[in-house]
Amino acid sequence: MLSALLLMLGIGALCGIILSLSSKVFYVYEDPKIALVENNLAGANCGGCGYAGCSAAAEAIVNGTEPPSLCIVSNKEGVEKVAEIMGVDAGSAESPLSYNMCEGGNRASDKYHYMGITSCKAMGVVFGGKRVCGVGCIGLGDCVKACKFDAVYMGPDGHPVVIDEKCVGCGACQQSCPKNIIEVKTLSEKLMKFNQKQDPLAPCAQTCPAEINIPRYINQLKEGKYKEAVETIRLRNPLPLACGRVCPHPCESECRRGIEDDAVSINQLKRFVADYEMNSGSRLPIKCAPDTGKKIAVVGGGPSGLSCAFFLRRIGHKVDIFEAMPKLGGMLRYGIPEYRLPKKVLDWEVGGILDLGINAFTHVKFGKDFGLGSLMASGYNAVFLGVGAWEDYSLGIEGENLNGCYTGINFLQRISSGEKLKLGRIAAVVGGGNTAVDCARTLLRFGLDKVYMVYRRTRKEMPANEVEIVASEEEGIEFVFLAAPVKVVGNSEDKVTHLEYLKMELGEPDASGRRRPQPIEGSETLLEVDMVISAIGQSPDASFKEQDPLPRMTELELTRWNTIDNNPETLQASIPYIFTAGDAATGPSLVVDAIGGGRRAARSIDLFLKGEEVEPVVDSLQQKRIHESLFASVDGIKKSERAKMPEIHVNQRLDSFIEVDLVLPEENAKKEADRCLNCCRICYNPDFPISK
Amino acid sequence: MEYFEIFIAGVFINNILLAQFLGNCPFLGTSKKMETAVGMAMAVVFVLVMAGMITWMVNEFLLVKFELDYLKTVSFILVIASLVQFVEMFLKKSIPALYAGLGIFLPLITTNCAVMGACLLNISKEYSFLSALVSSFSYAVGFGLALILFAGVRERINLARVPKPLQDTSIGLVTAGIIALTFMSFKGMV
Numbered sequence: 001m002l003s004a005l006l007l008m009l010g011i012g013a014l015c016g017i018i019l020s021l022s023s024k025v026f027y028v029y030e031d032p033k034i035a036l037v038e039n040n041l042a043g044a045n046c047g048g049c050g051y052a053g054c055s056a057a058a059e060a061i062v063n064g065t066e067p068p069s070l071c072i073v074s075n076k077e078g079v080e081k082v083a084e085i086m087g088v089d090a091g092s093a094e095s096p097l098s099y100n101m102c103e104g105g106n107r108a109s110d111k112y113h114y115m116g117i118t119s120c121k122a123m124g125v126v127f128g129g130k131r132v133c134g135v136g137c138i139g140l141g142d143c144v145k146a147c148k149f150d151a152v153y154m155g156p157d158g159h160p161v162v163i164d165e166k167c168v169g170c171g172a173c174q175q176s177c178p179k180n181i182i183e184v185k186t187l188s189e190k191l192m193k194f195n196q197k198q199d200p201l202a203p204c205a206q207t208c209p210a211e212i213n214i215p216r217y218i219n220q221l222k223e224g225k226y227k228e229a230v231e232t233i234r235l236r237n238p239l240p241l242a243c244g245r246v247c248p249h250p251c252e253s254e255c256r257r258g259i260e261d262d263a264v265s266i267n268q269l270k271r272f273v274a275d276y277e278m279n280s281g282s283r284l285p286i287k288c289a290p291d292t293g294k295k296i297a298v299v300g301g302g303p304s305g306l307s308c309a310f311f312l313r314r315i316g317h318k319v320d321i322f323e324a325m326p327k328l329g330g331m332l333r334y335g336i337p338e339y340r341l342p343k344k345v346l347d348w349e350v351g352g353i354l355d356l357g358i359n360a361f362t363h364v365k366f367g368k369d370f371g372l373g374s375l376m377a378s379g380y381n382a383v384f385l386g387v388g389a390w391e392d393y394s395l396g397i398e399g400e401n402l403n404g405c406y407t408g409i410n411f412l413q414r415i416s417s418g419e420k421l422k423l424g425r426i427a428a429v430v431g432g433g434n435t436a437v438d439c440a441r442t443l444l445r446f447g448l449d450k451v452y453m454v455y456r457r458t459r460k461e462m463p464a465n466e467v468e469i470v471a472s473e474e475e476g477i478e479f480v481f482l483a484a485p486v487k488v489v490g491n492s493e494d495k496v497t498h499l500e501y502l503k504m505e506l507g508e509p510d511a512s513g514r515r516r517p518q519p520i521e522g523s524e525t526l527l528e529v530d531m532v533i534s535a536i537g538q539s540p541d542a543s544f545k546e547q548d549p550l551p552r553m554t555e556l557e558l559t560r561w562n563t564i565d566n567n568p569e570t571l572q573a574s575i576p577y578i579f580t581a582g583d584a585a586t587g588p589s590l591v592v593d594a595i596g597g598g599r600r601a602a603r604s605i606d607l608f609l610k611g612e613e614v615e616p617v618v619d620s621l622q623q624k625r626i627h628e629s630l631f632a633s634v635d636g637i638k639k640s641e642r643a644k645m646p647e648i649h650v651n652q653r654l655d656s657f658i659e660v661d662l663v664l665p666e667e668n669a670k671k672e673a674d675r676c677l678n679c680c681r682i683c684y685n686p687d688f689p690i691s692k
Numbered sequence: 693m694e695y696f697e698i699f700i701a702g703v704f705i706n707n708i709l710l711a712q713f714l715g716n717c718p719f720l721g722t723s724k725k726m727e728t729a730v731g732m733a734m735a736v737v738f739v740l741v742m743a744g745m746i747t748w749m750v751n752e753f754l755l756v757k758f759e760l761d762y763l764k765t766v767s768f769i770l771v772i773a774s775l776v777q778f779v780e781m782f783l784k785k786s787i788p789a790l791y792a793g794l795g796i797f798l799p800l801i802t803t804n805c806a807v808m809g810a811c812l813l814n815i816s817k818e819y820s821f822l823s824a825l826v827s828s829f830s831y832a833v834g835f836g837l838a839l840i841l842f843a844g845v846r847e848r849i850n851l852a853r854v855p856k857p858l859q860d861t862s863i864g865l866v867t868a869g870i871i872a873l874t875f876m877s878f879k880g881m882v
Contacts, residue, residue, distance in 0.1 A: 004763055
């Protein structure tokens with residue numbers, strides 16, 4: 001008996017001593033907050049938050065990887081207590097919301113007829129969910145069943161609808177979805193989402209350089225939800241008013257209706273909802289994530305800079321814009337004439353962006369008035385360079401400095417700034433791009449007798465937007481095709497009198513696929529003009545590199561086109577804290593390219609500021625197409641007329657700078673929205689049922 | 693050859709879950725998801741081998757020596773519980789990666805009857821130290837095998853339409869019974 005007692009006592013004491021010793025020896029510091037936080041969680045160990053038990057959840061909260069509202073069971077008081085322990089405001093943590101990615105159109109009902117299977121998960125396992133679409137919503141409502149807060153219901157079209165007010169962002173629906181259609185995302189995550197290869201994307205949305213969810217906003221327009229449509233656009237594009245006017249809409253050339261019929265007039269619809277907001281007299285509130293305390297300098301207030309600043313601000317960073325010109329807008333203001341994009345509209349749009357709390361400093365030129373060193377010294381954590389491409393290429397021919405010669409962007413910019421230039425009576429604009437057309441149409445509006453456009457190839461090869469070419473034809477611009485200027489002829493007072501050009505003929509196609517023009521020997525011809533504008537392309541003005549006194553600046557690498565060299569996927573330049581997009585990085589390109597680039601740069605800057613590796617988006621699409629979504633023919637299309645763009649009559653145009661293109665009337669916009677097939681990756685809503 | 697026989701017997705013939713019906717609680721509790729099942733299986737292998745060694749030594753050097761065999765059960769409980777606590781602390785400090793992997797499963801097995809049962813079986817069969825080690829390991833492997841098999845089956849059952857009264861644990865027990873029946877066919881192999 002005694003020995004038994006002694007033995008048990010001995011074993012017990014030994015175990016106790018070893019354990020107490022080892023608890024000292026193997027002591028691992030644990031934040032006392034973890035225990036405090038855990039006491040305030042529900043203690044149900046339910047795993048609803050996605051962590052194995054409440055202590056793991058508490059640890060995640062204390063480590064800052066999860067917000068105080070992580071626990072899906074605890075009530076408001078509990079959340080507030082946790083927030084108090086953590087020393088943060090309960091409301092300030094960015095709360096994620098459930099978000100349905102699949103549009104589904106009205107197709108869910110006719111897409112799926114399952115025999116006896118009642119859950120998406122089972123369907124996903126048995127058939128891979130691949131009845132019609134490999135990535136689309138299965139529509140059996142696992143997410144609805146998974147939601148403990150009644151925040152998800154099965155919508156009338158057969159795919160889930162999320163009630164934002166009820167959603168607590170617990171992620172139960174996301175875990176239950178076998179197709180990753182419903183995702184729980186914070187606003188920042190939504191703003192920084194880029195097209196990926198496995199996404200449910202319609203061809204138009206794959207093509208848009210800004211990656212706007214086009215089918216979604218057209219559908220919202222159709223349902224009369226104009227505000228929601230604007231919000232959808234603003235997730236990707238901060239400048240819908242400007243884009244709605246000047247975008248050459250590459251999306252429309254991929255429109256699935258366009259295969260059998262005229263493409264949907266996507267851009268006009270964008271303009272319609274954007275104008276609707278402006279004309280409604282009040283701005284829609286733009287949501288921003290809580291402040292992060294990081295500060296970024298955006299150099300250049302053009303489309304890429306505005307876009308980058310807009311998205312950085314929305315994900316919670318502090319942004320200051322530095323602009324060399326007197327006002328923000330870049331090429332939108334100084335390169336695009338009033339009759340295409342009225343300054344009033346641009347002012348309204350830029351105002352909305354600045355209202356988010358972005359500071360703008362104008363009249364300060366990078367390299368001259370401030371430099372990289374002064375930005376770093378002022379505590380900016382990263383720099384975005386969106387200085388654009390403002391330097392015109394010169395023709396490189398004799399006499400191009402004569403009195404009466406101008407260069408394209410320089411000319412447009414001086415006109416836009418309100419400078420009074422001495423204009424002639426007959427002008428020749430050299431070049432075939434948008435800048436050249438803008439110059440020519442601007443000159444006409446100043447009442448010149450005759451405006452020639454001199455281009456060395458033919459109309460077919462002109463890089464300008466088709467609508468612009470048509471409009472300039474209507475307005476009476478005379479085209480001189482297959483002509484290469486060789487000399488500007490002047491009189492004794494150095495005043496331009498003639499433009500001498502060589503006639504050309506088209507030869508073999510060159511690298512760009514366009515046929516290379518070749519001069520015809522001895523075909524010199526004189527064109528009588530008293531003004532020559534050369535608009536044959538631009539390159540960035542990289543003079544800041546030499547002007548900046550900071551030695552580090554020499555590390556910034558430029559390409560041979562004078563653009564700033566960057567990683568094409570992350571847009572990070574050769575100096576790690578510099579990011580660049582827009583014309584400064586790509587050379588002259590579209591506004592919408594600059595907008596998309598600005599957002600992409602914002603993502604990289606965000607990663608950089610968080611101290612993470614600046615890596616490209618995984619499986620990034622970047623305007624590449626998803627092969628299976630491109631059709632050769634489309635069934636079930638009934639031809640219908642595309643909405644005509646209303647415009648003011650030619651007679652009214654020529655003596656004024658009022659806007660030529662008008663916005664669609666509401667009725668026509670809705671009719672045009674009805675033409676949209678609401679495509680997704682491989683499905684769409686046909687006009688009439690297709691029998692199979 | 694002897695060790696091989698012990699191993700085969702431990703894994704298949706005397707499978708701790710399906711032939712001896714020990715440790716039914718974690719068998720049903722942690723078999724809903726493959727991921728958890730694998731974590732649990734790893735933890736059991738780890739703990740059971742450790743416990744098998746320690747309890748053998750406690751038995752040989754303390755209980756037998758002082759003729760206190762009747763204290764086997766109570767002293768084993770004490771020793772195993774302390775051992776698991778100790779291992780948990782040790783892992784947390786020294787091998788955080790393994791600790792994160794085994795995580796919450798370690799304390800779950802503190803007083804698991806499968807562990808306890810295997811240790812007592814080792815003693816009652818009067819194994820040598822090495823045999824006890826092999827047998828502990830094989831019981832643990834058998835536990836893991838059964839658990840992972842069962843988790844796979846249950847994941848598929850989740851997708852099927854099960855009558856309401858039979859859902860979840862009920863159908864789990866029915867299935868466990870059928871799997872146990874199939875394991876009966878190993879009887880008499882060795």
